[in-house]
Amino acid sequence: MIVIEKSLRRLTLQRSGKELFSCPVSLGSEPVGAKTREGDGRTPEGSYYICTVNRSSKFCISLGISYPSPADAKGGLKRSELGYFDYLLICLAALFRLRPKWTSPLGGYVMIHGESPEGKTGDWTQGCVALSDSDIKALSALVGKGEKVRILP
Numbered sequence: 001m002i003v004i005e006k007s008l009r010r011l012t013l014q015r016s017g018k019e020l021f022s023c024p025v026s027l028g029s030e031p032v033g034a035k036t037r038e039g040d041g042r043t044p045e046g047s048y049y050i051c052t053v054n055r056s057s058k059f060c061i062s063l064g065i066s067y068p069s070p071a072d073a074k075g076g077l078k079r080s081e082l083g084y085f086d087y088l089l090i091c092l093a094a095l096f097r098l099r100p101k102w103t104s105p106l107g108g109y110v111m112i113h114g115e116s117p118e119g120k121t122g123d124w125t126q127g128c129v130a131l132s133d134s135d136i137k138a139l140s141a142l143v144g145k146g147e148k149v150r151i152l153p
Contacts (some may be wrong), residue, residue: 001140001148002050004129011112021142023135026090026115028127029033029056034153035067035127037081043127046071048149050083050112051099052111053140060114060133061140065149068101068108081105097146112136112149123135138150 003012006027013021022066030041042069052064068076073090076082086104093100102108112129124130129151131139 001150004043004112004149004151006045006151006153011131011135013139013140021139022046023131023139026125026130027123028125029123031099031123035073035107035110036079037072037105039126040107041126043125043129043151044068044072044110045151045153048151050095050143050145050149051093051097053139053145057110057111057113059130059136061136062111062141062151063143063147064099065110065112065129065151066094066097066100067108068104069105072106073100076104076106088115113140 009025010022011025012019014100028041028043033042034045035042046069050063051066054062068090070091073087077087090100110127114133115130119125
C-alpha cells in the first residue's frame with residue numbers, strides 16, 4: 001500500500017507492515033483539506049488505488065489515482081455537484097477497479113508523478129502528488145495497477 005501523509009509531505013510504500021520505500025512529495029497548490037471539485041488545487045484525501053500507469057508522461061512517469069472514489073462521489077451527489085448517473089459510473093468503476101470518470105465537476109486526472117521539466121519546488125500541482133524523477137522511477141518499479149493508495153491529511 002502507498003501511504004501519502006499530506007501534513008508531512010511524505011509518501012511511503014508499505015508491504016506486510018514494513019516500509020519498503022519513502023520519499024518527500026509536493027502537493028496541490030492548496031494542500032489543506034480534501035479535494036472536492038475541479039480546479040480547487042487540493043490533493044484528495046481517502047482510500048484509492050492506482051488505476052492507470054503512463055511511462056511516457058510529460059512528468060516522467062505518472063500513476064493515476066482513482067479519484068473520485070465512491071465516497072467522493074457521494075459527497076458530490078449530496079452537494080448537488082454530481083448527477084446520479086455520474087455517481088453510478090464512479091461506483092461501477094471502483095467495483096471493477098477501473099479508472100473512474102475523470103470529467104465531472106469533482107475533477108479527476110489526479111496522479112502520482114515526477115517533477116515538471118522546469119523542476120518546480122514546493123506545493124505547485126493542481127492536486128497531484130509530485131515526486132522527484134528518480135523517486136517516481138523507483139516507486140513505479142515496485143507498484144502497478146491496483147496498488148492501494150491511502151491519502152491522509
